[in-house]
Amino acid sequence: MRENRMEQPDIRSMYPEELKERMVQLGEKPFRGAQLFSWLHQKLADSYDQMSDLPAGLRQKLEEQYPLRLPEAVDAQISKLDGTRKYLFRLYDGNVIESVWMRYHHGNSVCVSSQAGCRMGCRFCASTLDGLSRSLQASEMLGQVYQIQKLTGERVSNIVVMGSGEPLDNYENLIRFLKLVSAPEGLNISQRSLTVSTCGLVPEMYRLAEEGLQITLALSLHASSDEKRKKLMPIANRYSLEQVLGACRNYFDKTGRRITFEYALAAGENDGEEDAGELGDLLAGFPCHVNLIPINPVKERKFRRSGKKMVVNFQNKLEKRGINVTIRREMGGDIDGACGQLRKRFMDNQEKNL
Numbered sequence: 001m002r003e004n005r006m007e008q009p010d011i012r013s014m015y016p017e018e019l020k021e022r023m024v025q026l027g028e029k030p031f032r033g034a035q036l037f038s039w040l041h042q043k044l045a046d047s048y049d050q051m052s053d054l055p056a057g058l059r060q061k062l063e064e065q066y067p068l069r070l071p072e073a074v075d076a077q078i079s080k081l082d083g084t085r086k087y088l089f090r091l092y093d094g095n096v097i098e099s100v101w102m103r104y105h106h107g108n109s110v111c112v113s114s115q116a117g118c119r120m121g122c123r124f125c126a127s128t129l130d131g132l133s134r135s136l137q138a139s140e141m142l143g144q145v146y147q148i149q150k151l152t153g154e155r156v157s158n159i160v161v162m163g164s165g166e167p168l169d170n171y172e173n174l175i176r177f178l179k180l181v182s183a184p185e186g187l188n189i190s191q192r193s194l195t196v197s198t199c200g201l202v203p204e205m206y207r208l209a210e211e212g213l214q215i216t217l218a219l220s221l222h223a224s225s226d227e228k229r230k231k232l233m234p235i236a237n238r239y240s241l242e243q244v245l246g247a248c249r250n251y252f253d254k255t256g257r258r259i260t261f262e263y264a265l266a267a268g269e270n271d272g273e274e275d276a277g278e279l280g281d282l283l284a285g286f287p288c289h290v291n292l293i294p295i296n297p298v299k300e301r302k303f304r305r306s307g308k309k310m311v312v313n314f315q316n317k318l319e320k321r322g323i324n325v326t327i328r329r330e331m332g333g334d335i336d337g338a339c340g341q342l343r344k345r346f347m348d349n350q351e352k353n354l
């Protein structure tokens, strides 16, 4: 997959060993690397001035060679219903991305974007309407979490990579992000509390299974036959359900982690009795969890949300086959609009103002 091009490496994307090497290159003692890592990933510093135990000369050199840049919050919406917060962040090059903070009883969760825009083209999704602008660096994914933790003043304990973008289309940066955010010397978020959602890039799913990570893999399934899936997700033209489910099975075999299947219910498209039956046949006995998501209508798209009764019937039918199913609790219903819409509105307005 494509690597990000950038003029300078972002120092916040570096592993502890790499920082150590940089310090030695700069003529410093290796332990400076560990100090710097702690400032960047534990104390979440936004400037070198704060790094009081580093020599002034080193801070100066770092400032010149590796300017620090964290995403800047340019808009925030807070739900009156449940406190969910949606942030719009501006990156150093002017790209904007969305992140969401949600409070659950088991802790605070952040939904992180992995790309500005997306090129996967799912028919119901707002993030893909304007295509891919660029992939995010590891530090820009971390930056969303770090800024939100500072803005809310509360610890983040769960991360779902389910914002804009296809995480496995930004593979190297994603892995770096996952390792850094779970590093004991950093925020130390348990890998079991990290979820990566993919539309189903099969080769990268196999690759991910070999990384030795304990994260949860979520697959956006959304249909129970290739024919229907192709209507919703262009990626289904590249990989069949059999191939995608094979990659899921392999992920479970290699990691012991159950797969989460996401299934967005769109009225009259994939929410019928036969769909539930077919899905049951497909998944019965699979070590998995199914998450039903009543679709969020996007104004540029024709899909409508399934009625409550359809959703519950769908759930019952799967449960009868012994499948573990939940209906995604709606968070921030009053600030919502589908994912990606805050960004889209911001960008459309910017265009108008030019």
Ligand code: SAH
Binding pocket: 120, 122, 124, 125, 126, 161, 162, 163, 164, 165, 166, 167, 197, 198, 199, 200, 218, 219, 220, 221, 262, 264, 293, 294, 295, 296, 297, 298, 338, 339
């Ligand atoms: N590219 C990744 C992750 C981003 S989207 C993926 O495809 O999984 C996170 C989840 O939200 C995916 O399951 C995606 O299909 C779903 N989604 C996108 N737009 C939606 C909408 N309008 N309503 C409901 N779910 C949506």
